[in-house]
Amino acid sequence: MAELEIIGVPFSNFVWAVRACCAAKGVPYRLNPARPHSPEVLAIHPFGKIPALRHGEVTLFETRAIIGYIDAVFPGPKLLPQDPVAMARAEAWLSLVNTTIDQVCMRQFIVPLVFGKVERGAVAPAVAALEKQVAWLETQLTGDFVLPMGFSAVDADLVPILHYINTQPEGAAAIAAAPKVAAYLQRLLAHPAMLASAPPPRG
Numbered sequence: 378m379a380e381l382e383i384i385g386v387p388f389s390n391f392v393w394a395v396r397a398c399c400a401a402k403g404v405p406y407r408l409n410p411a412r413p414h415s416p417e418v419l420a421i422h423p424f425g426k427i428p429a430l431r432h433g434e435v436t437l438f439e440t441r442a443i444i445g446y447i448d449a450v451f452p453g454p455k456l457l458p459q460d461p462v463a464m465a466r467a468e469a470w471l472s473l474v475n476t477t478i479d480q481v482c483m484r485q486f487i488v489p490l491v492f493g494k495v496e497r498g499a500v501a502p503a504v505a506a507l508e509k510q511v512a513w514l515e516t517q518l519t520g521d522f523v524l525p526m527g528f529s530a531v532d533a534d535l536v537p538i539l540h541y542i543n544t545q546p547e548g549a550a551a552i553a554a555a556p557k558v559a560a561y562l563q564r565l566l567a568h569p570a571m572l573a574s575a576p577p578p579r580g
């Protein structure tokens with residue numbers, strides 16, 4: 378089989394999610410740590426976002442599409458349910474994480490704070506929204522994983538975002554106030570698939 382290439386810097390929450398899926402399934406791949414908008418990425422993603430995937434003749438962009446392809450094409454434990462109702466629920470989670478939760482926690486909170494180096498006050502609206510999202514997650518986590526099937530693509534998608542917000546005082550406070558979310562994050566960060574795909578510490 379052709380080599381699988383995952384394109385994108387490893388500290389991206391979405392690149393981490395895709396790599397966690399590969400790790401969970403035992404899929405070998407080569408990481409090409411290209412930055413957003415670099416020529417390698419723009420060759421695949423129309424707007425230069427990461428991750429992108431190349432596998433022989435197949436090129437893909439968008440985390441959901443990449444995860445679905447990896448789960449369908451490669452052997453190893455399934456990361457998405459097969460039953461239609463369970464699959465629809467997984468889709469709802471993936472959509473929610475990739476749009477609403479990523480938008481608030483990463484695009485409006487972590488990215489401006491850590492990469493844009495804005496004043497903390499500038500992210501106050503995002504903090505209020507993030508607190509609501511973490512409080513909602515607290516009501517949803519009933520087992521060890523988000524889905525009853527066990528470790529899934531939803532965990533791979535959600536854990537990097539929770540990890541990143543937990544690195545900032547406002548996010549850490551929201552998580553500390555949500556004991557199930559806090560325990561979930563601690564447990565999932567120790568999961569072999571998340572550990573094997575964790576980005577190196579930023580220098």
Ligand SMILES: N[C@@H](CCC(=O)N[C@@H](CS)C(=O)NCC(=O)O)C(=O)O
Pocket residue numbers: 389390391392413425426427428438439440441475
């Ligand atoms: N909807 C895309 C979002 C990907 C995304 O936002 N990636 C970030 C890095 S985590 C990025 O490339 N940002 C650069 C930009 O938006 O210009 C997906 O699900 O893959």
